[in-house]
Amino acid sequence: MQHFNRELMAFLAASPTPYHAVAQMVVRLESAGFTALSERDAWRLEPGGRYFTTRNGSSIIAWSMPATAKLEESGLRMVGAHTDSPCLKVKPAPELHRHGYLQLGVEVYGGALLNPWFDRDLSIAGRVSYRRSDGTLSQALLDFGRPVAVIPSLAIHLDREVHNGRSINAQTYLPVVLGQAKEKADFRALLKAELEAQGTSGIERVLDYDLSLYDTQAPSMLGLESEFLLSARLDNLLSCFIGLDALLNSSTEQGALLVCNDHEEVGSMSAAGAQGPMLAHVLERMLPAPEARQRMLARSMLISADNAHGVHPNFADRHDGNHGPLLNAGPVIKVNANQRYATSSETSAFFRNLAALEEVPVQSFVVRTDMACGSTIGPIAAAEIGVRALDIGVPQFAMHSIREMAGAQDSWNLSRVLRRFYAEVSLG
Known part of the structure; x- marks a missing residue:
């Protein structure tokens, strides 16, 4: 066992x-x-x-x-x-540039519990479709494999009613923070750079993707006698x-x-x-x-x-x-x-x-x-x-x-x- x-x-x-x-x-x-x-x-x-x-x-x-x-x-x-x-999926045109931060718009896939997604070390993975330098189309699996995003909670000092049945607005509360950006960022260009860093060559242009956010915390055994599995x-x-x-x-x-x-x-x-x-x-x-x-x-x-x-x-x-x-x-x-x-x-x-x-x-x-x-x-x-x-x-x-x-x-x-x-x- x-x-x-x-x-x-x-x-x-x-x-x-x-x-x-x-x-x-x-x-x-x-x-x-x-x-x-x-x-x-x-x-x-x-x-x-x-x-x-x-x-x-x-x-x-x-x-x-x-x-x-x-x-x-x-x-x-x-x-x-x-x-x-159930998870959060990256939208086709996800870039949000607000107050010096680069954020990604996400869509809720399935009946996800949304509260646990806040304040987690999130990464991005999925499938990317791209055009090669010779004009052919190809696909590759991508996994950033490291924390690159987060959905920070709002401090209780700024929302004293948070414990009184406040619901989560998926459109406005869930865009993830990807980093700080002084200039406009192109998410597809970021994907191209990450694919190349992971060994995929000959990419001319990323055309589309199916990408999900996920928690980077590894599965673990828990309990006084390790009787539970968490993942x-x-x-x-x-x-x-x-x-x-x-x-x-x-x-x-x-x-x-x-x-x-x-x-x-x-x-x-x-x-x-x-x-x-x-x-x-x-x-x-x-x-x-x-x-x-x-x-x-x-x-x-x-x-x-x-x-x-x-x-x-x-x-x-x-x-x-x-x-x-x-x-x-x-x-x-x-x-x-x-x-x-x-x-x-x-x-x-x-x-x-x-x-x-x-x-x-x-x-x-x-x-x-x-x-x-x-x-x-x-x-x-x-x-x-x-x-x-x-x-x-x-x-x-x-x-x-x-x-x-x-x-x-x-x-x-x-x-x-x-x-x-x-x-x-x-x-x-």
Whole structure:
């Protein structure tokens, strides 16, 4: 478990954006012998072969073909997660020159908790598109990797009502301070200089970018016995890492697949999101015959892994009294009568049995009946491809904060259950 958590923290630290997370996953997959496939090429999938493909550089699907069995007879074991997290994104024309300071305008991505973004050591990372000196277009990942920005709080002396329910105006309160500037600065020129300093040559002009702010504080273990994990982007890079670890460490001859989609935090409606056709396209290539593919899906199951709300000791009244998951007390099965989660009694029982075989405890989460319920890629993917599914996750605190908290044991236990899921001979 300690080795698992060390690798997990290294993955989180190296993945400030979905682009970096997918790049990290590609490295691990290639090291394990998986073959990269481009969606632009014809595919020839071999029995027992292991493959992966990406879309937009921010979504990835990795899978193992069955060695001997036919997919339509054995079914496919699928785990799903998402690569994106709520954050602040740099606007296309971000430069603000005010009172001698260079600031950047930002846009809020997803349902971010905004208060924790103030007074943090922030950096900038993402993908940059540019024109090369020979006229061709190219892209590069960029990570400043050091504190370059901050959103300073206003002193309480100048805002005595700050504790009386003052809301945050995202347009006026969140522009970040990048430095002092006596002259007008060109942000794209700054990006070009940073890319060149990091070894990218031949840049004529930066054309566009998808860049996010992130907290430079490294992941850490916390607690008297180091029983907690603190990091940015636990929702949901934690599940991406768990799913990948389970896939790479599963000894199986069955068909096994991991899908990690972008854009879950903003509704999943994109070419790279769960509501897009990426997973369906891969399944069509795995098994082109429509009837055979339907037979496969009828024998398959999808486990959607996305973190759950642990019961906060200071706000226990926000939970249903019988459904308050505790950190380090096992993975959580998420249930909602209105199908905000994909769990059914059948798929829940299947997961409980897997966990029992691994001697891993299981918890349940149901939102209070008088509160709205969030959702995941589970119901979307299940509806898109027509497969049995359930929603599970590791319990956590501070979901959608700039720094989140989970139990050090829960991720390891969930990986153990997912390894068994990938190797399970029969899905019922």
